[in-house]
Amino acid sequence: MDMGLEVVVVPVSDVDRAKHFYQALGWRLDADFPGPDGFRVVQLTPPGSAASIIFGDGVSDGVSDAAPGAVRGLHLVVADVEAARAELLARGAAVSEVFHDAGGVFHRAGTTGRVTGPDPARRSYASFASFADPDGNEWILQEITTRLPGR
Template identity: 65%
Template sequence: MDLKLEVVVVPVSDVDRAKDFYIEQLGFRLDADFRVEDGYRIVQATPPGSECSIIFGDGMTPTAPGTYQGLHLIVTDIEAARAELSARGVAVSEPFRDATGAFHRAGAAKRVPGLHPERLSYGSFASFEDPDGNQWFLQEISQRAPGR
C-alpha cells in the first residue's frame, strides 16, 4: 500500500497576506482559491518541484496561526536557495547545523553557525517564518540516502 503525504494545512490569520507570501515571495504555485461560503475559504499552493501542497484559508483548522514549527523545504543548494528567497524579500537565517551533525533540534540548542563542513546531505539548514510566525526550514540534500 502506498501512503503519500499530499497536503499540510497551515494555520494563518490573514488569508490574503499568506497568499501573497507563499505565492509572490516564496514562488509556490497557486493551485486553488475557493471562496466556498462566508467564513470558509480554501487556498492550495505547491512549492516548486514538490508533490505535497499546503492549504490555508478561513475555517480550515482550529490550530492557532503561527504555531507550526519545523516545516521543511528540501533544496539541493542551500546557499542558492537562501539568495533567491532573500532577493524575493524573505528574511532567511544564516546556514547552520546541529553540533552532532544529525537533524537539528527544537530551538537553537546545539546549533552551530555555518554549513556542514563537508556539505553532507541532510546536514545544513536555514530557517524563515511566514507572516504569522509559522517556522519553515530549508534543508540541503544533494544526494539522497539509499531507498529515499
C-alpha cells in the same frame, strides 16, 4: 501500499497576507475556493514539490485547532541550501544564516545547537536555513544532495 503526503494545513490569521507571502516566494497558486458562510480554502505548492499547503477562512477551525503560527519544522528539501537561501532573500523572506547542528546529526527545535555555516563536510541532510511566514509558521530548508538508500 504507497502513500504520498498531499497537503499540510498551515494555520494563518490573514488569508490574503499569507497568500501574497507564499506567492512572492514563487509558490504556485493551485486553488482559491470560496465556500458558503465565508469559508475559503487556498492551496499553494512550493516549486518542485508533490505536496501542497492549504489555509483559509474556517480551515483551521474545521480541520485543525492549531493557532496561527503554531506549525514548526516543515522541511523543504533543496539541492543547494545557500542558493535557496539567496533566492528566498531576493524574494523578500527573512531567512536565517545557513547552519548545521553542533552534534552533527540533525537540527534541534529552536536555535539550540545551531552552528553558523553549512556542515563542514557538506554531508547530505546536515545543512539548514530557516524562515517563517508572517504568522510565524516555521520552515526549514534542508540540503540533500545524495538521498539515503530507499529514498
